Every structure is written in C-alpha cells, then in structure tokens.
Amino acid sequence: MAQVTVITGAERRRMWTAEQKQALVMAACEPGASVAEVARRADLQPSQIYRWRREMSGSVSGFAAVTVTPEPQGRAEPCDVVVELGGAVVRIAAGTSPALISAVMRSLR
Incomplete structure (x- = not known):
C-alpha cells in the first residue's frame, strides 16, 4: 500500500x-x-x-528621463544644470566636484 x-x-x-x-x-x-x-x-x-x-x-539601463528647459532670466547665481527629481530641484554649478554631485543624486533616490 x-x-x-x-x-x-x-x-x-x-x-x-x-x-x-x-x-x-x-x-x-x-x-x-x-x-x-x-x-x-x-x-x-x-x-x-x-x-x-x-x-x-520601466528602465533596465538605470538612466532617468531628462527634460531641458531654459532658465528664467535674472538669476543671481550662475547655474549650469538643473535637476528635478522626486519633487526636489538641484542646481549644479560649473565648478562642483563630481563626488559631491554623485552623493547628492544618490541621496535623492
């Protein structure tokens, strides 16, 4: 059995x-x-x-979509790149170190 x-x-x-x-x-x-x-x-x-x-x-590569828009006239400080991610806006100046940029972007994730 x-x-x-x-x-x-x-x-x-x-x-x-x-x-x-x-x-x-x-x-x-x-x-x-x-x-x-x-x-x-x-x-x-x-x-x-x-x-x-x-x-x-929806992204295998790990890259985020980027939209480039002109900066409004009359800004006090120069800014080369503006990143909007998750409701936060980050303005990156030309002389910013890559390590600092990387750390800030990781913290926004």
Whole structure:
C-alpha cells in the first residue's frame, strides 16, 4: 500500500495584484525601510520585492528621463544644470566636484 502525505496550510504560490505589489515596493523604498523587513512582514523573499521594483521602474539601463528647459532670466547665481527629481530641484554649478554631485543624486533616490 502506498503512503499519501497531505500538506495543509497556506498555498505557497500566491497571486499578488498590481496594487499589492506597488504597495510593498513603495513600503520598501521609504526612507529608513528595510527590504528584508518588508518582505518578512509580507511572508515573501526580499528578491521578489527587488524583482517587482525592477519591473515597475520601466528602465533596465538605470538612466532617468531628462527634460531641458531654459532658465528664467535674472538669476543671481550662475547655474549650469538643473535637476528635478522626486519633487526636489538641484542646481549644479560649473565648478562642483563630481563626488559631491554623485552623493547628492544618490541621496535623492
């Protein structure tokens, strides 16, 4: 006679709606949030949140869209580049060090 094992409990392959995925990705992107902690609370692997985030970004290359607009006349200080990202506006002067620019842009992410 063959042995049969019946496994009870929650089904491991769950279907997540787009809204649920987006909510989990946004929770993991909050300042000070831990992807591992968000994943643990949702009972999934952190790699799943990273995959959803990559799929939602719509960009494989990692570059952001840039729109160049003329600067209004009459500004007091010269500014070579203006970056608007996530509601923040960063004005970069010509002599700014690349390390400083990189640090500021990383902090805006």
